[in-house]
Amino acid sequence: MGHRENESRELRASRVGEFERAFAAALTAGDEIAAETTIREAMDAQMTSAEIDEKIIIPALWLMGELWERGEISVADEHLATEIAMRVLALQREAERVVLARRGYRVMLATPAGERHVVALRMVSNLLSGAGYWIVMLGADVPAEALVASVRRHRPDIICMSATMPTVSGQMVESIAQVQAADPTAQFVIGGRGLSSQLRSQTGVEICNRVSEVVEAVDARVKRAELN
Numbered sequence: 747m748g749h750r751e752n753e754s755r756e757l758r759a760s761r762v763g764e765f766e767r768a769f770a771a772a773l774t775a776g777d778e779i780a781a782e783t784t785i786r787e788a789m790d791a792q793m794t795s796a797e798i799d800e801k802i803i804i805p806a807l808w809l810m811g812e813l814w815e816r817g818e819i820s821v822a823d824e825h826l827a828t829e830i831a832m833r834v835l836a837l838q839r840e841a842e843r844v845v846l847a848r849r850g851y852r853v854m855l856a857t858p859a860g861e862r863h864v865v866a867l868r869m870v871s872n873l874l875s876g877a878g879y880w881i882v883m884l885g886a887d888v889p890a891e892a893l894v895a896s897v898r899r900h901r902p903d904i905i906c907m908s909a910t911m912p913t914v915s916g917q918m919v920e921s922i923a924q925v926q927a928a929d930p931t932a933q934f935v936i937g938g939r940g941l942s943s944q945l946r947s948q949t950g951v952e953i954c955n956r957v958s959e960v961v962e963a964v965d966a967r968v969k970r971a972e973l974n
């Protein structure tokens with residue numbers, strides 16, 4: 747095993763250890779909010795449900811049992827801790843339900859004609875796919891007509907585009923206009939330093955400043971489309 751790999755394992759193990767200690771402290775204090783916050787952080791750190799169960803919740807419950815045996819906490823404290831642990835399990839189930847619900851939605855990704863910068867688009871793809879969305883990645887340099895044809899074929903719920911070069915902003919405007927002409931309900935989430943102010947006031951278009959905003963933006967657009 748390489749040095750780097752060893753280091754990242756150690757880092758992960760130390761984070762898991764931190765979650766375990768924080769969760770055990772929350773159970774000992776009967777603090778449901780702190781317990782929930784710790785589990786949300788563990789989920790955000792990409793821990794699976796099995797890892798959260800085995801490495802955080804179960805060890806904390808063992809500790810509660812030991813504290814009770816030693817007479818350091820009352821039976822009521824132990825019951826409260828178990829009740830909090832059960833509520834946290836419901837939280838895990840809810841998070842899984844949200845991921846499964848997103849599987850039913852397709853997000854198409856592309857950059858407009860002339861745009862070859864795709865690092866942001868790849869990050870967006872990873873974030874959306876990790877959140878459960880079904881990705882249709884067209885990649886870089888997609889002309890407006892080709893995008894329209896692909897939208898007709900794959901029927902995405904949302905289209906994400908990125909423009910880094912200010913010179914391609916016009917192409918982005920053109921792509922959005924052509925897709926909206928073919929499907930007036932089309933929804934866009936876009937970003938990139940090349941976007942012009944013209945795009946800021948367009949209907950059906952949401953602008954993000956950071957890749958980390960994309961899941962929330964797509965969630966909101968999908969919900970809005972469902973309500974219409």
Ligand code: B12
Pocket residue numbers: 860861862863864865866867869870906907908909910911912935936937938939954955956957958959960
């Ligand atoms: C990597 C890179 C390349 C690579 C791209 C490889 C690839 N496969 O992507 C290559 C070498 C091919 C390249 C080529 C060129 N590049 Co270049 N490139 C870069 C570089 C170093 C990094 C860009 C990047 O990927 N950043 C990482 C992303 C994640 O960050 P970001 O773009 O800032 O995105 C943030 C937000 O805008 C937002 N965001 C962006 N898009 C989206 C989309 C959505 C949906 C969401 C939610 C958010 C979002 O999220 C990010 C923050 O969280 C930049 C340097 C720089 N300062 O940016 C130059 C840079 C962008 N390139 C530049 C230039 C000039 C070129 C070339 C013209 C060079 C040449 N003469 O050939 C060509 C043009 C190619 C083309 N037609 O597109 C200039 C652009 C200047 C300008 N404003 O016009 C820069 C700024 C370098 C510089 N300082 O001069 N480049």
